[in-house]
Amino acid sequence: VIGLGASIRESVVGEVGKVVVGRERETELMLAALLAKGHVLLEGAPGVSKTLLAKAFSKCVGLDFRRVQFTPDMLPLDILGGFVFNMKTREFDFRKGAVFTNVLLADEVNRAPPKVQSALLESMQELQVTIEGHTEKIPEPFIVLATQNPLEYQGVYPLPEGQLDRFMIKVDLGYPDPRTEAEIIRRNLTVMDLADVRQVVSASDLKTAFDGVASVQVSDDLIAYVAEIGEKTRKDQRIGLGASPRALVQLVQAARAKAYLDGRRYVIPDDIKVLLEPVLVHRIRVARSASLKEDDLSASNLLAKIVEGVKPPR
Amino acid sequence: LVPSFTLTTDSLVILNFASFSTLAAGLLFRRLFPRPGRGDIVDEFTALELVAPKVLPSLAPGFTWRELFLEVRRLRPELGWVELETVLRRYEEYRYGNGEPPRGMSRELSRMVSALRRGRM
Numbered sequence: 389v390i391g392l393g394a395s396i397r398e399s400v401v402g403e404v405g406k407v408v409v410g411r412e413r414e415t416e417l418m419l420a421a422l423l424a425k426g427h428v429l430l431e432g433a434p435g436v437s438k439t440l441l442a443k444a445f446s447k448c449v450g451l452d453f454r455r456v457q458f459t460p461d462m463l464p465l466d467i468l469g470g471f472v473f474n475m476k477t478r479e480f481d482f483r484k485g486a487v488f489t490n491v492l493l494a495d496e497v498n499r500a501p502p503k504v505q506s507a508l509l510e511s512m513q514e515l516q517v518t519i520e521g522h523t524e525k526i527p528e529p530f531i532v533l534a535t536q537n538p539l540e541y542q543g544v545y546p547l548p549e550g551q552l553d554r555f556m557i558k559v560d561l562g563y564p565d566p567r568t569e570a571e572i573i574r575r576n577l578t579v580m581d582l583a584d585v586r587q588v589v590s591a592s593d594l595k596t597a598f599d600g601v602a603s604v605q606v607s608d609d610l611i612a613y614v615a616e617i618g619e620k621t622r623k624d625q626r627i628g629l630g631a632s633p634r635a636l637v638q639l640v641q642a643a644r645a646k647a648y649l650d651g652r653r654y655v656i657p658d659d660i661k662v663l664l665e666p667v668l669v670h671r672i673r674v675a676r677s678a679s680l681k682e683d684d685l686s687a688s689n690l691l692a693k694i695v696e697g698v699k700p701p702r
Numbered sequence: 703l704v705p706s707f708t709l710t711t712d713s714l715v716i717l718n719f720a721s722f723s724t725l726a727a728g729l730l731f732r733r734l735f736p737r738p739g740r741g742d743i744v745d746e747f748t749a750l751e752l753v754a755p756k757v758l759p760s761l762a763p764g765f766t767w768r769e770l771f772l773e774v775r776r777l778r779p780e781l782g783w784v785e786l787e788t789v790l791r792r793y794e795e796y797r798y799g800n801g802e803p804p805r806g807m808s809r810e811l812s813r814m815v816s817a818l819r820r821g822r823m
Contacts, residue, residue: 607798654799657766696762701797702751 394651396597399588403448406584408441409575410568414559416649417666418445418533423601424645426556426638427512427532429497429547429670434537436561442493442533443582449594450587451490451529458500460543464507468517469524482522487511490529497534498544505547508532509554529598549629549673556638557663558670597648604644605654609701614640614660620694621668626678627690631668639667657700664691743804746811747793753818767794774814781817782810 397419404415414430418441421428430438439455446453456467469485486492487508494508511517515526534555536547552558564572589597614636622630631639643659650659665688672687679685747767754770755761761773771790775783789808795801 605799607800610798652799654795654801656768656794656798658768661766696764698764700764700766702747702767 391651392593392596393600393648396589396593397649400445400448403585403588404441404444407444407580407582408437409572410564411437411441411561414441414561415445416646417557417559418442419449420642420645420649420663421557422449422529422531422645423597423648424556424638424641425529425531425598426642427534427554429552429555429558430533430535430561431538431558432535432561433563436563438535438561439493439495440582441561442491442535444585445533446491446493447582447585448588449491450589450591451531451594452527453491453493454486454489455493455495456486457495458497458504460499460501462500462504464504467504467508468511468519470519471522482519482524484524485517487517488524488526490527490531492530492532494532494534496537498536498546500545502545502548505545505551509551512554529594549671552670553632553634555670556642557666559666601645601648603653604647606640606644607654607701610655610657610660611640613657613698613700616698617660617664617695620698621672621691624690624694626675626685627672627687628675628678629671629673631671635668635671639663642667660700661695664695742806743789743793743808743811744796746808746815749815750811750818753815757818757821774818778814778817781814785810786814 397416400419401412401415405412408415418428430442432438443453443455465485467485467487469483469488471480472483473479474481497505497508500508511526512530512532515528515530517524517526537544563569618631618633618636621627624630639660640655642663643655646659646663647653647655668691669687672691674685674687674690750770754774755763755765758770758773761770767790771786774781775786785808789804789811792801792804796803
């Protein structure tokens with residue numbers, strides 16, 4: 389069962405790599421989030437293959453997939469669904485919205501107004517939708533892959549801290565290096581189609597993998613290590629908003645998934661360290677007073693400095 | 703008889719001195735340059751944790767075993783890294799995965815600890 393994790397990782401990374409070049413780490417993070425039952429925020433400039441990556445990923449894990457392009461004129465009804473009058477039965481029937489799927493690609497999530505964003509984020513947390521007293525469960529597994537473009541300032545509604553905290557992992561998709569970019573151009577000279585991507589993980593393998601992740605051990609002193617890091621982010625004067633308990637829970641869950649994908653039945657401190665940046669940085673805010681004093685101060689730098697000083701269990 | 707007796711006593715004193723000096727030198731040498739393959743794997747990891755930060759100043763206080771091994775590998779690529787990685791996995795399984803303590807000794811791990819103790823990196 390443990391060996392299955394490594395084989396799933398290898399086949400998904402290989403299959404996504406057929407159409408998306410140089411995004412192996414990002415694919416692994418998405419897979420870890422899926423197995424840890426978390427959601428992913430993909431951030432990057434236009435044209436860095438955010439949408440393609442999300443589409444290829446959902447295709448190879450063989451889950452039901454829906455895409456919603458977020459716009460400023462959207463309503464919560466467009467995502468969640470709502471009651472529609474049925475002329476035949478002369479009753480109101482619940483019509484399910486796009487959120488009733490396994491993989492929801494929320495494209496340009498920061499272009500939708502806050503009301504729509506909060507409606508989506510509530511369903512991400514609760515795994516259910518409640519409208520006018522009627523509750524509908526969202527099918528499991530459920531993962532939201534939301535994309536946002538950090539460069540646009542006009543007509544966007546940035547996600548507030550409380551909503552960013554719902555995303556287990558934030559993946560920053562930077563520009564590829566010249567060698568990778570050359571490979572992307574070369575591949576695009578011939579037909580590079582999403583149809584080439586096959587489903588490589590069966591439903592039963594996925595279920596086994598979820599059970600496998602749940603059986604991965606986390607020692608007590610490793611949990612204490614994570615708690616100490618969390619406390620240090622909250623006590624550091626240079627940090628205005630530190631890691632929440634939810635963030636730390638998600639960090640450990642993601643670490644379990646990573647350990648499983650690496651073929652281990654226990655978490656090691658390195659799993660935690662590797663995931664600190666994608667799991668914690670988007671939830672940490674540098675204090676205004678500190679950023680005024682030091683120009684290049686970022687949440688990422690501060691977190692790295694904090695972790696350097698915390699002794700992991702050895 | 704007297705000269706022969708003195709000669710015997712002197713010889714014994716010299717022999718005694720030589721024996722004890724050799725023993726003391728041996729103990730001192732062993733302490734300064736421990737031979738590989740002496741402690742078990744868990745003991746070697748304990749020793750490693752103490753000695754590594756002194757010899758490798760680039761290592762942050764929050765270092766992990768894998769970071770330490772990576773750093774030593776960069777400096778001493780000639781050590782038996784296949785064996786060292788296996789030993790590390792066994793130790794991690796014991797330490798973080800409730801596994802059995804790794805039994806026996808590892809010659810390569812002892813070599814690594816000795817190299818660090820001597821500061822030969």
